[in-house]
Amino acid sequence: MIVRNMRKYLLALLGAFTLLVSFSSCTDQKEIDIIYNQEATLEVNLLNMYETCGIDFSKFQTQFVSGYRPTILTLVYDTEGTYQYSIKSILYNFNNPSIPLKDLDRKEYIVIVVQYLMEYDNESQSVNDFWSLYNVKDFDKVSILSKEYQIPWYCCLGIDVQKIDLKSGNNFKSTPKLAGSFVSLDYENLYNGGYNRVALYFKNKVTGLYLNPNREGLAKYFYDNYNDSNTWTAVAELERPELLYIKGDDNFFILESGRINCCIGLSTKDDGTFFTAYPSTDSYFDFELGKNYTAYCEYNGETDKVTTYLGTSIDFEKWYEKFDKWIPNTFDDPFTKWGASVEEVKKYMTNKKYTTWYDLTPIQSIDGDTYYYLGYYGRFVEDDIQYVFENMTGNLLTAFEIIYNNDMSVNQIIDHFDKDPTYQRYEPFEETFYEYGCYFFYDEFTQVEIYPDFEDDYGLYTQIVYSRSTVVEEETRGRKQIKSNLSFVNKRANSNIMTTIKDKR
């Protein structure tokens, strides 16, 4: 009897224990605030994404000094994808920063690090962010979008996604990698083809990236206009109001990778938003992340043909060595009928298909006299041709041309005048001209002064100053006294025009 009861009670006890254990997980407890005092840190390698792509960091430092700040966005999610917080760090140098990760439990997290440069105005302390985060709280849809259609190379984006386990340590390292590639858009002689815009066009332009590392292929891109058959977007573009220069180049950053429907497009001013595609709108190219590409375009004035090239920059250099490009290798003479009216000069330049850089503009010289300037874009190696008038209706005093050394050296310019039977070379130079390194030519009507080694942001350039000849006039009086226009050049150098010249390329 007792044994039977014992069994019964033991069974009841076992049942009760089972019930108890099953209940032990059924509690109404909630999470409480636990703040870990010992924060974790994430050290970010700022240089990796640039150095791996061969970017000259000294060039980068120049950009930095002129108003850019390295910026780090750190997004923290748990392993379920639940958003924890984000940190935006605007840095003051390129030393690897340690981003503090606070208030995290001892468990695994997913950390997304986004790196780029932010424009920063030192004076006003205002910022211009090239990138914007969207859907930060949704791990699947969190994305970063560019605010610009053409992304300057220095606004390139680096991304690193990693899991960190706070059970195994507090100090973590992040090395963002380039999230796209670079394209250098180069052109030559497009001025002479009448073009005012050249661009690398992509079909289905990517405007942003999803940051979720589980997204692959096309799913990682954010498109504005996917499958819109009429839409082509310039990812790299060089444009001028009237005509492009003889040559030009700029570097851009693109997010896209993979096989892309793309082409190089050329437009004249009359084309508006339309362009002529090279090789065609059906051409494709494979872009790889972290590489440097060159999109090149050349117009041959002799054959009236356009040649384009799209490939890695390394391949381009090999191709370009063998490329027989058209070299105008000359510069035009300005209008030199001294004392002419403004209308006469304009008529002459229009007939020769020059386009206006700036219309008649009064400039006050340092001695208080007011002169009137008229500017035109160059057509060959000359960067521009400018005229100076005594008054707003005319009396042409001087014309001058700017030629960058890259386009034509000083010796080539001197050769040009030496071979021109119109001009005589004046030798020996007077000390005044030696002092300024000036070379002098003259004829009955015009004297030419060549001043080398001026410098601006785009390199060394030469000024050729044309003015009324004083040599013959003085010779007739029995003494050779050359009156230089150098003082005039100096006046010009102190004018606002000089600033405009520096900014115009």
Added chain:
Amino acid sequence: MRKKFLFAVLGLMTAVGLNAQVKVDRGNDNGQRSTQRKSSQLAIKYGVKAGVNLSSMSNGMDFDPGFGMGIGYRAGVMANFHFGQRSINSLPGTGLFGVQPELMYSYQSVKSDEGDIKMSYIQLPIMLKVYPTSALSIEVGPEFNYLISTSPDTMVFDDATISVGNCKGFNIGAGAGLAYELRMGLVVGARYSLGFTDMAKNLKWKNNGNIQVTVGWLF
């Protein structure tokens, strides 16, 4: 959910009480106390008890709070249901088994590196009792506890700052111990209880080392 469960337990006690309407002695007092005998083999007594808690906690977090045993107190009421007869001639309620639900207020203190953690519970232990002798019992059973409050509000350890004051709620444990019931009604007991539930969902502290020494009186 919590309310439903408590009502169910109280309902069980009420049902047992309704079936047991006699009050008998323990069968070892030679009839010196008044007894009332009916056909039931169940004897019920009600009582009060109070005592001290020696409490500690186990730590499942990555940092060490330096827990140590602290002293608290407990007091409450109990009902003793003693089943069966020890022999055919024994009085009812002198058998081998019994059940003792209790309703206790328990104040527990646990020492830590940063001071004492003080917890106030309402506890409902339901002890199954085995009587090797008619006076001595071995008791084992579940404890249903509700943590009313915890203090201080915040504790700052070297590694973490914890809002301890937010720890509240229902939890479950189990207890085992010995009790000795004197003829006069005095009951002395010692029990060790073990908590199964963490202090909070993300705070892996179990209040699971509680030694209870109590004195009570069964009427």
